[in-house]
Amino acid sequence: MKMKELLLFLSCVLCVSADGQHEDIGIIACSDSDGEMMYGLDGEEIGYADFNKQKFIYPQPPFIDPFKYVEGTYEQAVTFQQICRANLKVVREAMKDFPPKHIAPSxxxxxxxxxxxxxxxxxxxxxxxxxxxxxxxxxxxxxxxxxxxxxxxxxxxxxxxxxxxxxxxxxxxxxxxxxxxxxxxxxxxxxxxxxxxxxxxxxxNPGVGPAAFCGVGLTVGLLGVAAGTFFLIKGNECS
Missing domain, CATH: 2.60.40.10 (Immunoglobulins)
Incomplete structure (x- = not known):
């Protein structure tokens, strides 16, 4: 997506309360030459439309149960892009006299x-x-x-x-x-x-130093216990 072009982003957030609160987000974005449609949950990306490969991608790790949206999700994304570009023309005309807003990475x-x-x-x-x-x-x-x-x-x-x-x-x-x-x-x-x-x-990173220190501490502790036991036995013999 070319950064110099005007972009249009639409997003929606849905909070669902069950055992706890979850945040479901959907993003539709477009420019004259590129587009995006993405769904996420609790700050993690669930899936997105790849308009070059012409399919919906699910970048999920292998250790979770696989999840997919209903059939036709990619086709829906294509339709949303057409709507987004139509809206982009309206927004571009309405905001032609406003300077673009740029925020540097925090x-x-x-x-x-x-x-x-x-x-x-x-x-x-x-x-x-x-x-x-x-x-x-x-x-x-x-x-x-x-x-x-x-x-x-x-x-x-x-x-x-x-x-x-x-x-x-x-x-x-x-x-x-x-x-x-x-x-x-x-x-x-x-x-x-x-x-x-x-x-x-x-x-x-934690390495040999802390491990060696703990080992020395344990050794000194065991020597202390042994010395205490020795003097306790000697004291009993004297009495």
């Missing part, structure tokens, strides 16, 4: 999905939130060289209005490697970059 974070172990495959996550309009552009480097193969999810609308988007990069941590994710957005005067130093991250 936070850009980089972290790993799992605890770092050298030589073990992991996932780097670049989490961008608090921006408007969508989307952002995220690029990755390893030791200063651009890398490919990353993925990025469909922009997700936050409760307060701005968007969140997450890019992921599969990597294998090796000592000395430094990764970065760079975020570009209309509201940023210059790209924002976050670094991930594999060595610094590994040193900050």
């Amino acid at each position: 936070a850009v974070m980089i972290y790993t999905r799992d605890e770092v172990e050298f030589g073990q495959e992991n996932t780097l996550i670049c989490h961008v939130t608090g921006f408007y309009p969508a989307p952002v552009n995220v690029s990755w480097t390893k030791n200063g060289q651009k890398v490919t193969g990353s993925s990025i999810n469909v922009p997700y609308l936050n409760k307060d209005g701005p968007f969140t988007q997450i890019s992921r990069l599969q990597f294998t941590p090796q000592l000395g490697d430094v990764y970065s994710c760079t975020v570009k957005h209309l509201a940023l005067t210059q790209p924002e970059t976050r670094l991930y130093d594999v060595q610094a991250s590994a040193q900050s």
Whole structure:
């Protein structure tokens, strides 16, 4: 979706109370050249229409029970896009004298999905939130060289209005490697970059130090118990 084009977003939120409160959200967005339709529940993406593959995609993890909407959901998304573009023409005419609203990302974070172990495959996550309009552009480097193969999810609308988007990069941590994710957005005067130093991250993880400290503490404690028992026996013998 080209960021310079006027976008139209429609969303609805439905709260359902059972044992607790859940938030169901649907997003329809369009521009002159692209479109989006996404459904989510409690901050997680359930499914979205892929207009290039011409089908509805369910990016759900394998450990949950699979869920799908009724047949014809993709065809419904195509119809909604036609309506959205018709509405976009009306909005563009009505707002032609108003300057566009741009909000820079409020936070850009980089972290790993799992605890770092050298030589073990992991996932780097670049989490961008608090921006408007969508989307952002995220690029990755390893030791200063651009890398490919990353993925990025469909922009997700936050409760307060701005968007969140997450890019992921599969990597294998090796000592000395430094990764970065760079975020570009209309509201940023210059790209924002976050670094991930594999060595610094590994040193900050709990390791041998705390385990050794606990082992020493346990040993000292056992020696104390043994010494107390020895003097107790000696005292009884003297009496």
